[in-house]
Amino acid sequence: MKQFAVIGLGRFGISVAQSLSEKGMQVIAIDKDGGKVKDAAEFATRALELDATDKNDLSNAGIENVDAAIVGIGKDIASSVLITLILKEIGIKEVISKALDPLQGKILQKIGAERVVYPEKEMGIKLAESLISPGIFEYIKLSSSHTLIEVDVPKNFEGKTLGNLGINTKYGVQIVAIKRKIMQTDKTGKVGFSEKIIVAPSADDGLINGDRFVLLGENKNIEKIKKVK
Amino acid sequence: MKQFAVIGLGRFGISVAQSLSEKGMQVIAIDKDGGKVKDAAEFATRALELDATDKNDLSNAGIENVDAAIVGIGKDIASSVLITLILKEIGIKEVISKALDPLQGKILQKIGAERVVYPEKEMGIKLAESLISPGIFEYIKLSSSHTLIEVDVPKNFEGKTLGNLGINTKYGVQIVAIKRKIMQTDKTGKVGFSEKIIVAPSADDGLINGDRFVLLGENKNIEKIKKVK
Numbered sequence: 001m002k003q004f005a006v007i008g009l010g011r012f013g014i015s016v017a018q019s020l021s022e023k024g025m026q027v028i029a030i031d032k033d034g035g036k037v038k039d040a041a042e043f044a045t046r047a048l049e050l051d052a053t054d055k056n057d058l059s060n061a062g063i064e065n066v067d068a069a070i071v072g073i074g075k076d077i078a079s080s081v082l083i084t085l086i087l088k089e090i091g092i093k094e095v096i097s098k099a100l101d102p103l104q105g106k107i108l109q110k111i112g113a114e115r116v117v118y119p120e121k122e123m124g125i126k127l128a129e130s131l132i133s134p135g136i137f138e139y140i141k142l143s144s145s146h147t148l149i150e151v152d153v154p155k156n157f158e159g160k161t162l163g164n165l166g167i168n169t170k171y172g173v174q175i176v177a178i179k180r181k182i183m184q185t186d187k188t189g190k191v192g193f194s195e196k197i198i199v200a201p202s203a204d205d206g207l208i209n210g211d212r213f214v215l216l217g218e219n220k221n222i223e224k225i226k227k228v229k
Numbered sequence: 230m231k232q233f234a235v236i237g238l239g240r241f242g243i244s245v246a247q248s249l250s251e252k253g254m255q256v257i258a259i260d261k262d263g264g265k266v267k268d269a270a271e272f273a274t275r276a277l278e279l280d281a282t283d284k285n286d287l288s289n290a291g292i293e294n295v296d297a298a299i300v301g302i303g304k305d306i307a308s309s310v311l312i313t314l315i316l317k318e319i320g321i322k323e324v325i326s327k328a329l330d331p332l333q334g335k336i337l338q339k340i341g342a343e344r345v346v347y348p349e350k351e352m353g354i355k356l357a358e359s360l361i362s363p364g365i366f367e368y369i370k371l372s373s374s375h376t377l378i379e380v381d382v383p384k385n386f387e388g389k390t391l392g393n394l395g396i397n398t399k400y401g402v403q404i405v406a407i408k409r410k411i412m413q414t415d416k417t418g419k420v421g422f423s424e425k426i427i428v429a430p431s432a433d434d435g436l437i438n439g440d441r442f443v444l445l446g447e448n449k450n451i452e453k454i455k456k457v458k
């Protein structure tokens with residue numbers, strides 16, 4: 001069972017603490033603001049009200065053995081930097097600190113943060129990617145040369161089998177799976193959808209309207225097939 | 230070629246604008262702060278200094294035909310809500326608005342935002358996921374029952390071929406690809422690494438120390454193989 005400490009329960013910090021806790025992890029939540037500590041106490045293993053820039057107080061919080069500590073303090077740069085330093089001095093093996101700007105991030109890395117997170121900037125990048133490729137629901141950059149993506153099946157492929165389409169030979173991409181929405185009517189006549197996944201589809205599997213497929217291949221081949229209408 | 234408008238060039242907004250622009254999209258960047266407009270002018274197709282709560286000014290900005298408009302204003306709730314409403318009234322087909330809290334998000338949705346983004350909260354969730362599964366470099370929730378993930382190859386699998394391991398039969402998961410770091414020495418004797426990807430590996434492919442594989446399967450089977458040491 002993994003144990004984490006989250007210092008600074010702002011919107012980012014509280015979200016980290018809650019998500020970890022929901023997945024069954026042990027979370028020690030720390031903040032100088034009693035109200036935030038009280039909220040965290042609802043789900044955290046322990047919730048402590050203390051000023052984390054006080055090395056004594058933080059050392060007595062019993063967090064030396066956590067697998068990782070997350071510093072969710074952005075605006076207060078002095079605190080974010082000081083607390084990150086103290087955590088490394090206490091001996092915490094992995095410290096992840098939030099930063100608002102690259103300069104703050106550089107300082108945090110120099111004093112030992114294993115990882116710096118820029119929530120606003122990173123979400124901006126993520127949103128831009130999903131706006132550029134809206135037919136792409138999920139996307140993994142497998143390496144600098146390969147990509148794995150989930151896309152809408154082009155209109156031209158509908159009603160054909162994978163064997164007929166010869167996608168592997170024609171585009172050089174692997175079809176890892178086909179995702180299909182199955183319409184179901186319950187006994188009250190209400191219509192709903194469930195999703196069916198055909199993993200490692202064969203040449204006889206056909207594609208129908210509304211299908212999405214998960215493709216794997218070299219970037220240039222993925223780009224080629226994305227252009228098919 | 231897609232066209233976007235970004236209103237509010239805070240850290241989130243500027244990041245969206247920059248990422249879109251880097252990928253070759255047309256971006257109209259808008260802010261009431263001249264300094265931010267000047268920065269955006271470095272890369273945006275057009276950068277306009279105006280108060281976006283002024284319906285006339287915004288209507289004359291020439292953004293009616295954008296594919297989507299992004300409102301990157303969080304703290305100033307009144308502006309964020311008013312601008313989102315004006316954008317829908319101008320007829321912009323897709324409006325994505327940033328929100329700091331669920332209440333603000335609910336209001337934005339009620340007035341027509343197609344999508345609401347919570348950068349701090351969503352990054353918190355994403356960080357928590359990567360902390361819980363650190364050997365998992367990328368993860369796609371393929372559906373409510375299937376997952377696609379990239380994991381370190383367990384020590385016990387090293388030195389064996391996929392045929393011997395019978396992973397498909399034993400765990401019911403598909404090995405979509407093997408990722409391997411190849412050590413290379415250049416002519417100056419300096420050592421570097423490049424990544425090799427074996428797509429749709431065969432039974433004769435072996436696994437070596439340091440390999441990662443990309444697996445696809447039902448959630449419960451993925452959970453089972455994750456526990457293998």
Ligand SMILES: Nc1ncnc2c1ncn2[C@@H]1O[C@H](COP(=O)(O)OP(=O)(O)OP(=O)(O)O)[C@@H](O)[C@H]1O
Nearest residue numbers: 008009010011012031032033051052074075076079
């Ligand atoms: N020295 C400190 N000790 C403990 N908690 C602190 C300390 N300094 C700041 N905090 C707490 O950290 C939290 C976040 O701080 P801050 O507002 O600086 O960050 P933020 O980056 O704006 O947060 P958000 O994630 O909401 O955007 C606040 O709840 C604050 O009480």
Ligand SMILES: Nc1ncnc2c1ncn2[C@@H]1O[C@H](COP(=O)(O)OP(=O)(O)OP(=O)(O)O)[C@@H](O)[C@H]1O
Nearest residue numbers: 237238239240241260261262280281303304305308
């Ligand atoms: N009425 C308006 N018209 C145009 N721009 C505006 C208006 N109101 C705010 N802005 C701009 O939006 C930007 C972001 O505003 P704000 O600080 O409220 O958001 P934020 O959520 O804190 O931003 P960040 O993404 O940096 O966290 C600022 O650059 C500000 O000048």
